[in-house]
Amino acid sequence: MLGTAGCDAPQKALWPVTGLPGEAKPPFTPPGGGSIDLATHALNRLTFGPRPGQHERVLRLAKREEEAVAKFIDAQLAPEKINDDRAEFRVRRFETLALAPIGEFYEFQPGLLREELTRATLARAVYSERQFQEVMVRFWSDHFNIDLSKGDCKWLKPADDRDVIRPHALGRFPELLAASAKSQAMLTYLDGRANRVRRPGDKPNENYARELLELHTLGVHGGYTQRDVMEIARCLSGWRIGRGLFEVGKVQFEPGLHDAGAKTVLGEAIPARKGMAGRDDFDDVLRIVAGHPSTARHLATKLCQRFIADEPPAAAIDTVAGVFAKTNGDIRQTLRALFFTDEFRAARGTKFKQPLHFIASALRATGAESDVGRPLVNYLVRMGHMPFEYPAPDGYPTRAEPWMSTLLWRWNFAAKLGQGRIDGTRVQADRLARRAGGMAKLAAHLLGRRPSDDELAAAKASGDALGLMLASPSFQWS
Amino acid sequence: MKQARAHLHGNGDLQQTLVVVFLRGGADGLALMPAVGDDDYHRVRPLTAVGQAEAIRLDDRFGLSPAMAALEPAVKEGALSAVHCVGSDDTTRSHFEAQDLMEHGGHTGGGWLGRFLRFREQATGGALAAVALGQAVPESLRGAASATAMQSLDDFSFSGGDAFVQSLKQLYGGETGVFGARARDTFDALGRIRNLHANEYSPAHGAEYGGDRFGRELRLAAQLIKARVGVEAVTVDLGGWDTHLSQAPLIGPLLRRLGNGLAAFRQDLGAAMRRTTVVVMSEFGRRVSENSALGTDHGRGGAMFLLGGDGAEGRVIADWPGLKRDALVGPGDLPVTTDYRDVLIPLLRRHAPSADMARVFPGHEAKPLGQAVEAA
Numbered sequence: 077m078l079g080t081a082g083c084d085a086p087q088k089a090l091w092p093v094t095g096l097p098g099e100a101k102p103p104f105t106p107p108g109g110g111s112i113d114l115a116t117h118a119l120n121r122l123t124f125g126p127r128p129g130q131h132e133r134v135l136r137l138a139k140r141e142e143e144a145v146a147k148f149i150d151a152q153l154a155p156e157k158i159n160d161d162r163a164e165f166r167v168r169r170f171e172t173l174a175l176a177p178i179g180e181f182y183e184f185q186p187g188l189l190r191e192e193l194t195r196a197t198l199a200r201a202v203y204s205e206r207q208f209q210e211v212m213v214r215f216w217s218d219h220f221n222i223d224l225s226k227g228d229c230k231w232l233k234p235a236d237d238r239d240v241i242r243p244h245a246l247g248r249f250p251e252l253l254a255a256s257a258k259s260q261a262m263l264t265y266l267d268g269r270a271n272r273v274r275r276p277g278d279k280p281n282e283n284y285a286r287e288l289l290e291l292h293t294l295g296v297h298g299g300y301t302q303r304d305v306m307e308i309a310r311c312l313s314g315w316r317i318g319r320g321l322f323e324v325g326k327v328q329f330e331p332g333l334h335d336a337g338a339k340t341v342l343g344e345a346i347p348a349r350k351g352m353a354g355r356d357d358f359d360d361v362l363r364i365v366a367g368h369p370s371t372a373r374h375l376a377t378k379l380c381q382r383f384i385a386d387e388p389p390a391a392a393i394d395t396v397a398g399v400f401a402k403t404n405g406d407i408r409q410t411l412r413a414l415f416f417t418d419e420f421r422a423a424r425g426t427k428f429k430q431p432l433h434f435i436a437s438a439l440r441a442t443g444a445e446s447d448v449g450r451p452l453v454n455y456l457v458r459m460g461h462m463p464f465e466y467p468a469p470d471g472y473p474t475r476a477e478p479w480m481s482t483l484l485w486r487w488n489f490a491a492k493l494g495q496g497r498i499d500g501t502r503v504q505a506d507r508l509a510r511r512a513g514g515m516a517k518l519a520a521h522l523l524g525r526r527p528s529d530d531e532l533a534a535a536k537a538s539g540d541a542l543g544l545m546l547a548s549p550s551f552q553w554s
Numbered sequence: 555m556k557q558a559r560a561h562l563h564g565n566g567d568l569q570q571t572l573v574v575v576f577l578r579g580g581a582d583g584l585a586l587m588p589a590v591g592d593d594d595y596h597r598v599r600p601l602t603a604v605g606q607a608e609a610i611r612l613d614d615r616f617g618l619s620p621a622m623a624a625l626e627p628a629v630k631e632g633a634l635s636a637v638h639c640v641g642s643d644d645t646t647r648s649h650f651e652a653q654d655l656m657e658h659g660g661h662t663g664g665g666w667l668g669r670f671l672r673f674r675e676q677a678t679g680g681a682l683a684a685v686a687l688g689q690a691v692p693e694s695l696r697g698a699a700s701a702t703a704m705q706s707l708d709d710f711s712f713s714g715g716d717a718f719v720q721s722l723k724q725l726y727g728g729e730t731g732v733f734g735a736r737a738r739d740t741f742d743a744l745g746r747i748r749n750l751h752a753n754e755y756s757p758a759h760g761a762e763y764g765g766d767r768f769g770r771e772l773r774l775a776a777q778l779i780k781a782r783v784g785v786e787a788v789t790v791d792l793g794g795w796d797t798h799l800s801q802a803p804l805i806g807p808l809l810r811r812l813g814n815g816l817a818a819f820r821q822d823l824g825a826a827m828r829r830t831t832v833v834v835m836s837e838f839g840r841r842v843s844e845n846s847a848l849g850t851d852h853g854r855g856g857a858m859f860l861l862g863g864d865g866a867e868g869r870v871i872a873d874w875p876g877l878k879r880d881a882l883v884g885p886g887d888l889p890v891t892t893d894y895r896d897v898l899i900p901l902l903r904r905h906a907p908s909a910d911m912a913r914v915f916p917g918h919e920a921k922p923l924g925q926a927v928e929a930a
Contacts, residue, residue, distance in 0.1 A: 223663025460699035467664020467697030480736040484681035491714035538721035548725050
């Protein structure tokens with residue numbers, strides 16, 4: 077099953093994770109500036125944190141820093157061109173993730189599915205070369221939040237992650253939205269499958285319709301009314317998930333459960349449609365909400381909050397919303413525009429890392445070798461940031477304040493990692509310091525700038541410079 | 555007082571703690587809270603019924619089994635409330651489904667306790683807000699802003715040495731605003747954790763916990779609460795209640811363990827019990843009639859206890875339909891006349907007035923507790 081091209085391929089395939097035996101981990105040059113430079117800033121925001129040597133690799137992409145960073149951004153915006161075999165090799169052992177068709181998921185213990193999906197998420201955050209893709213997968217997983225612990229979601233979310241979020245994470249928003257709307261997991265999580273109108277006058281289930289407007293598209297102040305919610309619920313009635321022998325897990329339209337009457341959605345008339353024609357309501361609704369100006373603004377605001385600051389400058393939102401609208405929701409072009417705003421460039425070190433980002437960035441910065449097992453995952457539970465476990469439809473907050481009470485576990489994690497006391501995760505602290513060129517350089521690598529005298533003195537006094545820098549105030553921000 | 559409250563966040567001087575004891579397996583409500591004053595009780599449980607004289611009296615209708623005699627002082631002092639015919643709307647009578655539904659707080663994702671801790675004005679508590687005693691965090695705590703599964707105090711330690719903490723203090727010394735405040739709270743918590751480890755724990759007021767696991771876990775819970783490290787919710791499991799076969803010899807020791815553990819905990823906490831409430835619940839009750847193996851099968855309405863503290867005023871809450879055949883549901887089960895969420899809501903409100911109950915129990919239409927009883 078291993079690759080056979082080239083005579084050294086089989087051997088390489090056996091060692092894609094740790095590198096070939098004897099493969100040297102070379103010295104590297106950490107950032108040397110007194111403040112965070114543009115390359116570190118881009119690495120902080122587009123990835124889960126720089127690895128040893130990654131900063132200088134970015135700078136080497138072009139003569140001028142500006143150009144080099146632009147090249148790095150463009151490369152990350154085209155993940156399909158980035159070879160990611162090493163990370164995929166790590167993820168391949170989580171066999172349940174590759175299951176197809178969806179009905180097969182029901183054969184598995186939910187606990188196993190949860191564990192494999194969580195571990196794969198962490199493994200990719202730490203080891204994938206397609207870092208920005210992973211960052212956006214997390215963003216959309218919150219935007220289209222699905223809690224594994226609701227009903228059948230425990231069986232259905234792995235397919236949603238694989239077939240809905242990942243393929244569209246850097247695609248076009250209308251396609252992502254449509255895929256999400258017909259995702260088995262979403263139909264379950266927001267009760268779309270329970271939205272049935274058997275006879276005129278039946279009240280449809282409006283749970284999904286409301287969140288579609290409030291969270292997924294227009295935003296809570298996006299200018300819709302309760303009537304729009306009801307009308308959309310009527311339009312989307314009749315979609316269900318098959319249970320029969322050959323249709324387990326298939327999303328089907330059932331005309332007998334659909335409200336066939338005429339509707340008006342956000343001022344646009346949708347004609348009465350009989351029988352199977354009723355399914356066209358779905359396309360109309362999604363076209364109307366995805367293309368609404370409030371949707372461009374809502375998405376732009378959320379993206380700016382994630383990538384610029386908790387309270388992003390209005391000028392940046394205007395720019396990003398404009399590109400989103402003009403490109404009909406092209407996610408790459410929208411984000412590229414965001415990364416080239418002055419506001420993005422100026423906002424260095426202003427975002428508080430969510431716990432998963434903190435852990436991944438620590439493992440990446442230290443070049444840790446981890447099996448991403450339970451001892452590591454437990455830190456996510458302690459810090460309240462288990463993927464796919466946010467208990468409400470709005471997804472984990474990106475703002476700083478809700479996460480600031482997690483310092484105790486961050487410090488504990490940093491100290492344990494520095495001491496090599498997290499089972500299944502290995503860091504070679506001394507070797508890393510040697511590769512960086514001493515303690516001060518190691519600190520510069522971890523902070524993305526030269527350490528202050530105070531930081532250096534504290535690092536020396538602490539007895540564990542690596543752990544201390546990971547626990548330091550600066551490392552909590554990106 | 556007010557100032558102290560505003561300053562404290564994440565450490566526990568004024569924090570209230572909720573201890574949730576889940577009786578796994580479907581605990582028999584008629585064993586937890588025998589209807590000694592109802593003639594039909596003695597008719598339907600001819601072999602195992604508790605006599606009115608030997609029961610710990612709750613009111614004219616109900617008592618506690620003598621196996622739970624350790625709780626008699628709590629009953630007399632009005633510190634125990636007992637609820638009968640309580641449960642969820644689960645009708646599957648499956649342990650897995652019913653536990654999930656009850657711990658999630660409805661047909662929804664995440665646990666009710668997790669949402670309670672997350673959706674408050676002060677969005678999250680401290681890093682040690684929720685502790686699950688045992689190997690894993692239970693469903694009720696899913697989605698909590700912080701949850702630590704804990705088997706011993708070692709799971710609750712800080713790995714950095716003195717020099718490390720000193721260096722951290724230097725680095726965080728200059729931080730201001732919310733970030734600086736959270737850092738100071740965290741240093742405070744570190745100090746308390748250190749004291750926790752430095753001192754051998756001995757329960758106060760002569761409290762004696764049994765050597766069983768439940769006793770050990772409650773002892774640990776008391777230790778954490780008294781150390782004021784910011785614990786707002788503790789979950790403890792007590793299993794073994796699935797008594798399909800010869801219930802009497804099985805359930806006696808369980809009731810004793812439950813009663814002794816809770817009594818020791820209350821005694822140990824002393825005055826701290828005023829800001830602590832223990833909730834005892836189970837996924838469902840059991841069949842009224844015994845089966846041919848002298849056991850009982852899965853039923854519907856069961857019993858719940860509140861021990862406190864805040865929220866337990868020594869009430870008996872029971873919209874009691876009686877035990878006549880036509881009062882029972884399904885194959886002969888006590889109906890659920892009180893929704894368990896309606897028992898929890900007033901309690902949670904007292905613990906955190908800002909908690910949004912519509913988010914803690916989505917889709918649940920709350921009913922005032924005991925209204926039907928008072929109307930009757």
